[in-house]
């Protein structure tokens with residue numbers, strides 16, 4: 001198996017006039033990996049992805065996909081499936097006609113029935129695109145990525161607008177593709193999806209990586225949290241706590257078990273109920289919240 005990374009980005013810079021959207025960004029995506037590019041609004045994710053997809057030329061730096069420049073479309077495009085946020089299918093075409101068109105555009109071969117089955121649109125084969133629901137359109141967008149079984153998939157917010165069943169179905173399809181070695185680059189605003197499915201995460205903020213690593217690596221340096229509500233007036237708490245906007249208390253701790261025990265014993269002694277008590281390690285959403293202060 002080749003050990004060359006599927007994607008290599010070195011010192012990437014993208015500017016728009018005077019505006020520096022991506023600054024000296026470097027990362028690699030290895031074969032078979034699911035890499036999530038996450039970040040705050042305007043962080044530079046789309047600018048980065050468009051460059052890696054070959055849709056945009058960088059201001060400086062090197063980008064290689066399968067060891068080639070992504071601008072070398074003949075070499076790279078047939079091996080790459082891209083699910084954009086909106087594919088812009090012609091409204092008057094049927095689902096089958098649209099999927100057939102993907103083959104022409106990507107120069108990959110596949111059976112239309114197989115693709116419809118994978119994305120769960122077999123029952124809509126003869127329906128016009130204009131008559132599809134939002135979620136069904138999103139599944140048609142997914143078809144553009146999986147058609148012909150490419151080695152590398154770009155999924156740009158793939159589950160936005162999908163109900164929970166369709167999301168699960170999409171992720172089990174992605175799982176199956178990954179079993180065959182497909183590499184996936186994901187962007188999403190659903191942090192729990194990245195947390196659940198990504199091998200590694202690049203967390204962008206203001207054009208550069210704020211952090212990069214596995215979910216465990218990203219959250220390890222942060223304290224665990226305990227949240228709870230109390231009836232007013234409450235006696236003095238046994239631990240330092242912050243008051244959140246909704247009135248609940250927040251305890252940040254590197255000794256979760258010990259502090260939780262202290263708190264529970266205190267509540268028991270005072271005959272108090274800790275309402276909506278929740279305790280656990282920091283999640284990705286807390287890492288994101290911390291970015292707001294960066």
Ligand SMILES: Nc1ncnc2c1ncn2[C@@H]1O[C@H](COP(=O)(O)OP(=O)(O)OP(=O)(O)O)[C@@H](O)[C@H]1O
Pocket residue numbers: 016019021039040041042043044045046047048
């Ligand atoms: N064509 C353009 N001309 C000028 N500025 C641009 C252009 N495209 C993007 N920008 C700016 O570059 C920055 C990065 O934009 P980009 O779309 O890459 O961010 P993003 O991380 O994808 O954001 P979001 O999560 O909001 O989609 C933003 O401040 C944006 O306003």
